[in-house]
Structures are given as C-alpha cells and as structure tokens.
Amino acid sequence: MPTLILAGCNTSSPNNATGPSGSPSTGTEDANGGTDSESETGSDGDTLTVATVNNPDMKIMQRMTEEFFEKDTGINVEFVVLPENDLRKKVTEDVALGAGLFDIVTISTYDTPIWAENGWIEPLTPMFEELDADELEAYDMEDVFQVLRDALSYEDTQYALPFYGESSMLYYNKTIFEELGLEMPLEPTWEEIGELARTIKEETGKPGITLRGLPGWGEVMAPLTTVINAFGGSWYDMDWNAQLNSEKTVEAVQFYADLIQDAGQPGAINTGFTEALTLMSTGETAMWYDATVAAGFLNNPDDSQVVGEIGYAFAPKMEKEHTGWLYAWSLAIESASKNKDAAFEFIKWATSKEYIELVGEKEGWVVAPSGTRTSTYENPNYQEAAPFAEMVLEAIERVDYEQPTVDPVPYEGVQYVVIPEFQELGTEVSQHIASAIAGDVTVEEAMNEAQKLAEAVAEEGGYKE
Numbered sequence: 001m002p003t004l005i006l007a008g009c010n011t012s013s014p015n016n017a018t019g020p021s022g023s024p025s026t027g028t029e030d031a032n033g034g035t036d037s038e039s040e041t042g043s044d045g046d047t048l049t050v051a052t053v054n055n056p057d058m059k060i061m062q063r064m065t066e067e068f069f070e071k072d073t074g075i076n077v078e079f080v081v082l083p084e085n086d087l088r089k090k091v092t093e094d095v096a097l098g099a100g101l102f103d104i105v106t107i108s109t110y111d112t113p114i115w116a117e118n119g120w121i122e123p124l125t126p127m128f129e130e131l132d133a134d135e136l137e138a139y140d141m142e143d144v145f146q147v148l149r150d151a152l153s154y155e156d157t158q159y160a161l162p163f164y165g166e167s168s169m170l171y172y173n174k175t176i177f178e179e180l181g182l183e184m185p186l187e188p189t190w191e192e193i194g195e196l197a198r199t200i201k202e203e204t205g206k207p208g209i210t211l212r213g214l215p216g217w218g219e220v221m222a223p224l225t226t227v228i229n230a231f232g233g234s235w236y237d238m239d240w241n242a243q244l245n246s247e248k249t250v251e252a253v254q255f256y257a258d259l260i261q262d263a264g265q266p267g268a269i270n271t272g273f274t275e276a277l278t279l280m281s282t283g284e285t286a287m288w289y290d291a292t293v294a295a296g297f298l299n300n301p302d303d304s305q306v307v308g309e310i311g312y313a314f315a316p317k318m319e320k321e322h323t324g325w326l327y328a329w330s331l332a333i334e335s336a337s338k339n340k341d342a343a344f345e346f347i348k349w350a351t352s353k354e355y356i357e358l359v360g361e362k363e364g365w366v367v368a369p370s371g372t373r374t375s376t377y378e379n380p381n382y383q384e385a386a387p388f389a390e391m392v393l394e395a396i397e398r399v400d401y402e403q404p405t406v407d408p409v410p411y412e413g414v415q416y417v418v419i420p421e422f423q424e425l426g427t428e429v430s431q432h433i434a435s436a437i438a439g440d441v442t443v444e445e446a447m448n449e450a451q452k453l454a455e456a457v458a459e460e461g462g463y464k465e
Contacts, residue, residue: 047075047078047339048076048077048078048339048342049102049103050078050102050103050106051094052080053329054082056297056367058081061350062079062081064362065346067362075346077346080102095115095334096118099336102334102337103333103334104333104337104343104347105332107330107331107332108328109148109326110327110416110418110422112151112154112160112330113153113159113418114418114420115332116153121335122333123158124157124159124333125158127344139353140353143373143374143375144162144373145162145371147326148165148328148371150401151328151401160331161347162328163369164328164329164370164372165328165329165370165371166328166371166396167292167324167325167326167395168223168289168315168395169313169391170287170289170313171280171294172286173283173285173286174309176206176283176286180199182199184196184311187314187317187321188316189316190231190255190318194255197209197259197262197263197264201263207284208263209259210264210265210279210285211268211288212276212290213260213270213271213434213437214269214270214271214275215427215430217422217426217429219430220433221427222415222416223289224253225325225416226325226414226415227253227316228249228252229323229404229406230315230317230318230323231251231252231255231318232248232319233248234249234405235411236463237407238408238409240464241455241464242454244429244447244453249447250444250447253436257443261439268438269434277290277297280294281298281305281306282306289315289316291327292371292391295312295386295391296367296368296370299366299385300367312391314391314395320406323404323414324398324414326396326399326415331347331351332347353373356368356376360382365379365381366386368385371396377389399414401413419461425453433446433447
C-alpha cells in the first residue's frame with residue numbers, strides 16, 4: 001500500500017499507503033504549522049485548509065480544485081502538503097488537541113475508526129441525511145464499494161469518504177518472461193514466485209523480484225504482513241497472545257528475507273513504494289508485489305518506460321488464498337473545523353463520480369482515481385485506458401478485511417492491526433525485520449524481539465483479560 005498519510009496504506013499503500021512524493025505545497029507553511037492563508041471567511045466565501053501528502057493524485061486534486069471547485073462554489077481551498085511522517089505528526093497533534101488548524105484531513109482505513117472513536121473527526125452520515133433526493137442520487141453512496149464504506153465507518157456511521165482505494169497484486173515484466181520462456185500463473189503461490197525470481201536473477205543478473213524492505217508499519221510491514229497471512233501466521237491469536245515468533249510467522253518472514261537476499265534488489269532496506277515503482281517502471285526488475293494503484297503509474301507513458309509490457313497476477317497465496325490488502329486514502333472533516341458545511345461540500349465533490357470524470361477527461365483516464373466506485377470500472381473510457389481494471393476490481397472484491405488470516409483473530413485489517421498502538425508497534429517490529437533482511441541478525445532473533453514488543457502492547461493496552 002502506498003503508505004498511510006494521515007497513510008500508506010504504500011498505500012502507499014499504500015498503502016499505502018504513500019505513493020511517489022515530490023509535489024510542492026500550494027500554500028506556504030509558517031513556523032507554527034499553519035499556512036500563509038489561515039482558515040477564515042473571505043470576500044469570496046469560506047477558506048478551507050486541507051492537510052494532505054505529496055503524491056501525483058493529490059497534485060491532480062489541487063489543479064482540479066483551483067480550476068473547477070473554487071470557481072463553481074466560491075470556496076477557497078489551501079493545501080498543506082508535507083512528507084508523510086511530518087504530516088502524520090502534525091495532523092495527529094492537531095486533531096488530538098482540537099486546535100482546528102485543518103478543516104479536512106487525509107486519512108485511511110486504518111485511522112478512521114480509531115479517530116471516530118476518539119471524536120476527532122465529524123460523522124458524515126447526518127450530513128448526507130440532510131441532502132435532498134437529487135443530491136443523494138448524484139453522489140450515489142451505493143456506487144462506492146461496500147468494503148470501503150464499512151472500513152471507513154464506526155458504529156454504522158460514515159466518518160470518511162474514499163478518494164482512491166487499493167488492494168495488492170503481483171506485477172511482472174512480460175518481455176523478460178517471454179525472453180526466458182517463463183509463464184506466470186494467474187493465482188501463483190509464493191513458492192512459485194520464489195522459483196521464478198531466482199531463475200530470472202540467475203539468468204539475467206537483474207533482480208527477479210522487488211519487495212519493500214524500508215522500515216515502517218506502512219512500508220515493509222504492508223507486503224510482509226500479507227505474506228505472513230498467506231503462510232498461516234498472524235500478529236495475535238484470539239486471546240491476544242502475540243504470534244510473531246510462532247512457527248508459521250517466522251517461516252513467512254524467513255521466506256521474505258531469503259527471497260530478497262537471493263533474488264531481490266540491492267539495498268532492499270532502503271526500498272519503499274517509490275523506489276520499487278522506479279525499478280519496475282524502468283524495466284530494472286522482473287517482478288514486483290505491491291499496491292494495485294501502481295498499475296496506473298506503470299501504464300502512464302509520462303512516467304513509465306514499460307507501458308504495454310506489464311502483466312498482472314493476484315496476490316500470491318500459500319495456506320490462505322485471497323491475501324491482497326485493503327487500503328484507501330480518504331477525506332474526513334476535523335471535529336474542530338469551523339467550516340464544516342464547506343468542508344462537506346469539498347469532500348463530497350472530491351470523492352464523486354463528477355470528479356473522477358473530470359480527471360479522466362482532463363488528465364487521462366489511466367490516472368483517474370481508482371478503487372472506489374463500481375461506475376469507474378463500468379466506464380468504457382476507463383476500461384480502454386486501464387487494461388488492469390478488471391483485475392484490480394476483482395482483487396478489491398476478494399479482500400477479506402474482517403478475517404484476514406487462516407485462524408480467527410480478534411482484530412480487523414489485512415496488512416495492519418486496527419488498534420491505536422499499531423503505528424508504533426509496527427514500526428518498531430519493522431526495524432528488527434529490516435536488520436534481518438540486511439543480514440545483521442537472524443530472522444529468529446528479530447522475531448523474538450518483535451514478540452516481546454507485541455506482548456507488551458497486548459498487556460499494557462488492556463487487550464488481554
């Protein structure tokens with residue numbers, strides 16, 4: 001997943017979630033974390049401050065906002081665009097203190113129920129109930145994938161709207177496979193992927209596969225947790241006993257580390273979503289397992305050297321099938337916002353069918369926001385531009401968000417655990433795993449340390465009875 005932005009979910013997943021970074025902010029941040037135009041009512045109407053991350057989709061959102069939303073509504077919008085970690089820290093502080101620096105925040109499937117429970121974001125269901133029949137029909141909530149609506153709700157109330165959604169899948173370079181006479185199964189096992197990757201590395205000298213190794217709960221832990229799920233492992237059992245040094249979890253992590261060391265990219269612990277995307281889009285690696293949102297980037301001739309050369313397979317399986325993750329970068333309204341009506345107008349517009357049509361027509365259908373609405377995948381223009389559309393749709397529909405593991409677990413979330421402590425826990429665990437990938441410690445040593453961390457969270461967080 002381009003990693004979570006507050007990701008990811010890498011997404012960036014991420015997911016992040018995060019996607020590629022590098023876009024400048026349209027507002028100038030001051031020393032106190034504000035912008036040069038603080039949220040206030042001006043002569044042209046309300047001014048909204050939106051906290052977001054610097055990726056291509058958000059750059060498009062800024063252009064569309066200025067060209068269409070501001071002109072049509074008279075509402076001014078200022079974007080505060082920061083690197084993910086800085087944004088996460090700043091937004092979390094703001095919502096926790098109720099400071100109201102931001103009107104709209106970009107959060108994920110992971111954050112939404114936690115923030116809703118804390119009262120940090122505004123319930124949207126009552127706002128939708130105030131709309132008339134024509135407005136409800138235009139937005140068409142039923143068109144939004146049910147799995148995302150559920151993940152972005154708390155106690156049957158909607159708290160965020162998805163800007164784009166994703167699962168995960170396996171990308172492969174068809175040219176390399178054809179030259180070596182190799183075939184990719186539509187539903188491969190991780191053992192098959194390992195064999196293919198090692199063969200390619202031996203025959204070509206290029207990485208047979210690229211996998212994230214960069215520490216972070218939304219970086220290496222995103223794909224790796226789906227591998228753990230596939231092998232039959234988990235973070236916890238039903239009694240909140242940590243399972244990170246269990247036989248199946250250790251087997252999965254050992255497989256992941258060995259695969260990177262044997263057939264992966266050099267310097268893997270520095271590889272996140274952005275770096276992996278670069279390797280795949282320049283033809284420098286034969287396979288890549290990551291977020292479905294990357295399919296649009298790999299098929300965009302402005303950014304990719306391998307347009308038309310990419311093949312797709314479902315997230316690899318082992319003991320468990322359907323192991324793809326679920327993530328969505330989404331928009332929510334801060335409870336402390338003084339411009340809630342205007343904020344609702346904006347997030348309703350930015351997640352609408354109308355917005356997706358605008359991006360498709362103005363920027364190209366291949367980069368239209370994906371993974372959120374059935375109508376996008378029924379649109380002939382999108383189908384023509386996105387040869388991966390049907391695959392992505394099925395990947396999202398297959399997600400088992402409430403039961404992501406072979407054995408029952410007490411948590412939701414495929415590539416993360418929906419508890420507030422997971423951000424810190426996942427990051428600390430990822431640092432031990434990165435050390436194992438780098439060869440500084442054994443996988444067993446890394447997972448024994450990870451087990452201690454996970455046990456402490458279960459006990460100190462009151463999850464264990």
